[in-house]
Amino acid sequence: MASGWRGRDVISILDFTRGELEELFLEADKVKMALRRGGLQRRPLEGKLVALAFFEPSTRTRMSFEAAAKRLGAGTIGFTGPEGTSVEKGENLADTIRMLDAYADLIVIRHRYEGSALYAAEIAEAPVVNGGDGRQHHPTQAMIDLYTVREAHGRVEGLDYAVVGDLRYGRAAASFMLALTIFRPRRLYLVYPPQLAPRREVVSALERAGVRFERAELEEVIGEVDVLYVTRIQRERFPDPEEYERVRGSYRVTASMLEGARDSLVVLHPLPRVDEIDHSVDSTRHAWYFRQARNGVPVRMALLKLILGG
Amino acid sequence: MGGDEGLVVRKIRHGTVIDHIPAGRALRVLRLLGATLGGGRRIAIVINAESRKLGRKDIVKIEGLEPRVEDLDRIALVAPTATVNIVRDYRVVVKRKVEPPAEVRGILRCANPTCITRKPGEPVTPRFRLVSRDPLEYQCVYCGSILGEREIVEQLGGPAPL
């Protein structure tokens, strides 16, 4: 098993089959169980080095990868933000990747240009994991999201989903929608303001995969879904601040809105949130976003373990 | 072929006739073939000829040239309806519809300004994968953006349609 994972790049969630993702989830189950018992017996990645190349500032994703690598016994090197690095002195991405490739056994990259992770993977011999390329992909987040859905519902396919918020520039939302082309949902509702409609390529991917999806309003879908995936709407997307204030209100989930929800409803959010999920939701049984965040390390551990072996 | 354009342009002895080009795109086709044309060739261009299938069409005749299939298929980017006739001794020996290539390297530029292929200083060649023939759509391998036929034709510019 898992031989297909060895040395593999992780650029887009679409690079993986359902069977491969299920292998990853089984591995994550094992890791999670071991962590609960107080840690892994062995350090399977002892002596390995993981490079964390975060050209774009990041706290959560970088720390999650760092924790995952260290808990497996691997060391980490890297940087966050271009300040103080050779990038700031005008080095191009290709040369930075070549340098990291010479030092490390695996490279995690986050960069604001779409396609940067694929480009890095073409240059590096070492496997490259995409930690977010511009607005395009965030495959490890999608893996964590799917894993959390599986944990909550016992399955990923055949459920009713709604994805809410910035479906245009939000890479977590885009990757989650793409992931649903691999695990067929029963229904998919897309809830977004017109300025933040899903990108053409995401819509065509859904169409080509035969996913049944439609645009809907938040209030009308809350009672109709098993998974509500909420993302942040960023102020910067709106030139007019008043427009932003108006739009924001209609994509905000509160506890009282969840009164008519299915018992099974789980609310997910890639975090950090601002106020798109009201704190009143935190204490409801629907709030799964903290558990989702806690799944970050075990899923990334499973991923690193499968790719680097051990 | 045939009909009245025979009155306009004499038949060629050896070479290539590209027929059924959407009206106004003949110069774009020539531009795409540019590198393979070489200098000094005799080329005839018919713009806005009558066509039963297309209403109006353009025709390009190039004497003494038998292009490679890869070069011909590139024509499909701006003229998906085009047919290519290879002529030897006044006789059509090969007649074939152009096929949009499954992958295009270089030639096209990604429309997304934050695509890695647009980042200054990176040695990266844009690559596009064919995702739909009708309507013609290519997807950037790097950033996923889709280029439609209108954008492709615009990019491969040349003079505006006559």
Ligand SMILES: [Zn+2]
């Ligand atoms: Zn691109």
